[in-house]
Amino acid sequence: MHIFTTGVTNVFNMFNCPSTSNGKVVELAQAFAATLSKDQLRDLNQDFSLKNAVNWSNYPQAALGRRGHCGLRIGTLSKEQWTALNALLAAATGSFKSKGYDEIQQILNADDYLRDHGGGRDYGRENFYVAFLGTPSDSGTWVLQFGGHHLAVTNTYAGGVLVGATPSFRGIEPFTTFEYNGVSDQPQQQNQKAFVALLASFDNDQLAVAKLLGKYRDLLLGPGSDWEFPTIPVGIRGPELRGNQRALLLAVIETYVGSIDKENAARILAGYENELDSTYVGYSGSTSMSKPRDYIRIDGPSVWIEFSMRNGIIFSDPHPHAVWRDKNTDYGGTAS
Structure with missing residues (x-):
């Protein structure tokens, strides 16, 4: 043990x-x-x-x-x-x-x-x-x-x-x-809308930089994939985003950090905001984040967020999987 x-x-x-x-x-x-x-x-x-x-x-x-x-x-x-x-x-x-x-x-x-x-x-x-x-x-x-x-x-x-x-x-x-x-009920439509608003703000050049190679059927760091963060970040980096786009990026992050109490959420979000210059956004599939294999992720020095649209299981319509991880504080900060 x-x-x-x-x-x-x-x-x-x-x-x-x-x-x-x-x-x-x-x-x-x-x-x-x-x-x-x-x-x-x-x-x-x-x-x-x-x-x-x-x-x-x-x-x-x-x-x-x-x-x-x-x-x-x-x-x-x-x-x-x-x-x-x-x-x-x-x-x-x-x-x-x-x-x-x-x-x-x-x-x-x-x-x-x-x-x-x-x-x-x-x-x-x-x-x-x-x-x-x-x-x-x-x-x-x-x-x-x-x-x-x-x-x-x-x-x-x-x-x-x-x-x-x-x-x-x-x-x-x-x-x-x-x-x-x-x-x-439908709480996660707000997450999808936040991602779509961010991508909609990108011009064609930014979309080209943010586009990931390959297709993604699901999350990279779902259950059973602990501490398997990619060693090289890809996508568009914080300094390549305009002021309003940085605000939209922070708004996406907040939809996940807001899953804890207000005091701790504000503290953690402030830390992620300080790291935006070294944070990347990458996506695959369509920018609507509504079709199977539509995928987007945020990869920072600390923050890791993924959103992936999956085929329906009980119903025919696709549905999302998403994970928020932290490269320093998953499971309280230990990998062993």
Whole structure:
């Protein structure tokens, strides 16, 4: 078993900016755990190891068997336990509209929708999992994991500070707006629109520079591809973008960084903004980001974001997969 040690101290120094929300997360994690039975706690509490941290997937978890997510299956939760878990997720993932907690709820709705419209029992929110890797505290290091089909939340805390919010995976099917329990859902259209606006601002010369060679069927750094960042960045670089285009690029990044609480999101986004001169944008396929194999990525000294349109599984229309990673702080900053 590989214990998380290497890198955590350096990352803590980089992110040593206390946030009141971080302390609230610990409090709510402990409150959620207090509602659980002994058997549920056994599933929830996992060793703080890279082996456990990388054990996530964007596939329906019920179809993966033992290869699926570690942790507590949330289909076992009572109403009281669901309430406590939702309070924890809301504190850890923030209150931006169609991002963070709100997006998680819409992704859960989408999986229920798939279950009810031909997907069967492998789909549905009951097949998502929550895990604590290590013990939630204001002094130690631990990871909050939550995920399942089309979703992965990986928040690492050290000394009461969020030291990593990635890998963060988002996907959704259907990609058209759908209604579930009287709620209109489709959070990731905002991400697509932000990418399309950025590409629409490029002139022909810029598009030529940004165009990637080859075609992309899916993400390069999805589940199981940890720390496999390309060594040579390609595409159009920050200094080749005009002022309004740099703002559009930052707006795209914000749609992913906004999946955590406001204080930490502002801090991380400011760091990425300082690195825009060394950040590249590359795309493949069409600029509409609406067809299968349409693909775009942002590759900076720290930030890595990919958006890929995939063929439909339950429905015929294509749907997106996306991942936000950080080259320094994935899993709290350790690769071993």
